Amino acid sequence: MKNNTSNNNTKLILLHPYIQKQGTSHRLWLLAFLSFFTLAFLLTLIYTRQSTALTTSATVTATAINHHHPTPLPDPVLKALLHYASTPNATATADHMSAADLKTISAALRQCPAPCNLLVFGLSHETLLWNALNHRGRTVFIDENRYYAAYFEEQNPEIEAYDVQYTTKLSETGDLIATARELSRNECRPVQNLLFSDCKLGLNDLPNQLYELDWDVILVDGPRGYWADAPGRVSAIFTAAVLARSKKGGNAKTHVFVHDFNTEVDRVSSEEFLCKENLVKAKGRLGHFVLERMEEGSFQFCRNRTTALPVPASSS
Template sequence: MRPKTNQGLNFKILLLGVFLAFLLLFILRSSLSTSKENPTPVLQNLPARNSNDVIEEAEAKSTNCSPSCNKIPRPLAQALLHYTTSTITPQQTLKEISVTAKVLEKKSPCNFLVFGLGHDSLMWSTFNYGGRTVFLEEDGAWIEQIKRRFPTLESYHVKYDSKVNQAENLMDVGKGPECTAVGDPKFSMCQLALKGLPNDIYETKWDLIMVDAPTGYYEEAPGRMTAIYTAGMMARNREEGETDVFVHDVNRVVEDKFSNAFLCEGYMKKQVGRLRHFTIPSHRDNLDKPFCPV
């Protein structure tokens, strides 16, 4: 989630284009909402008034919008200002960001859960304008630093007990019946399930989940084994519908093997660069459904 490379120009072009698209959508929704709330008066039931007077009054009301009604919403303006003036850009590439942005364009406003907190978090929250975007971060000090810069972001501290050097053993553990049984990760007996998240995280029906944390590039790092597994179980355990799950850095062994095993190759929609996109259906309506599609 934290920046490692500079893709400034391409990223800013993408961001500007997406913000303009969201702005146009926002204005269109506002216009439709205004027209529904203030329909043109019916003339038949107003015999005591001149019809021309009624029409003129209706037209005046339809154009009598407050000075702020067509302004860019403050969160969008703040994000646009931040990214167009910042030399720091997200770790994901233009093509990788575009994959998730296209899904958000269709589903937002929605519930979006992100494992990781960084300089791209404001971008994801803005793409999901009007929805709820929550970030789970391993570094408490980093959360405080980001909160000082972007106080509106919703984030929570998460402790991970796993390490990258335990990945092979955890893969074997994940094949056991306690890990393939569909259920709430909060009450799971599987060693891979994250148990210490706020209750609300388990209770929310997430439309999108992105796994771009915790740290996973050295042996003693927490690794993303439990984050990937928990994301998959949250998707399977929702009452109905599908969850779009994204995993970044699949060029690494852990992200590659654990995403294929616990999010399932059969549920994978596409891979672009180091990002994989899975669409996982609910399993609660059919507990006999195989963990991965045959």
């Protein structure tokens, strides 16, 4: 009886083949969907990276082009800067440059191969102007007053300024030039690296990098002072002359401007080391020279030297 009851209660369950195929079909569709989604994601990722790389490359290329060929200041901006820099005001002094002098120096900067390297001896009323006119170039200022240079940089972070210690005296200008003549084949030669120079007229305590630059325009508008114990500008003029003649690359010519060229000591110092044959124009208080680099082993600043040694006045 137990066996019969067991047999009667047994149930047979059969799975239809369609149900198995339906589960397999769903899995295949799911697999296909995931594969498609993964492929689309990978293609999108690759495309995005390529687009980003191309955009970055284009940006870098454009930046490089602008660096090597910087856009000059528009003429209206240039004229406005020159106008307001030369317009007299309540605080104007005799140290300010005239409009004619500003335009002369500005013209040289406009003709300068880009990017232009401008070296200025002296922080002055025109300092911000020179930095603005040398748009996207490098402008470096040298001043004899350590505290003023630091203060000026703090107030104007875009300005690059360094202080230098002058060891000369205005009253000794004649003796300094005579000594430089005697040492023109040794310590005071026209082509050298001033960083290692023992010539008293050469400034050798500037940052090392400045001696490696090829300066396109140099303006001597400092140090300040025209009394007997003031340093005078003979050292700055000598340094400018050597830097211009010792260029290693870039443009072979360097424009050198000397402000207060009308004073005897500055005129004589300029004619001694920048030379009359290189004088382009001298009008009012500005002397404009154009110097060409010399070969290593050159020992003569000027082809013809007829300058008499100066007798500096006690004041000016």
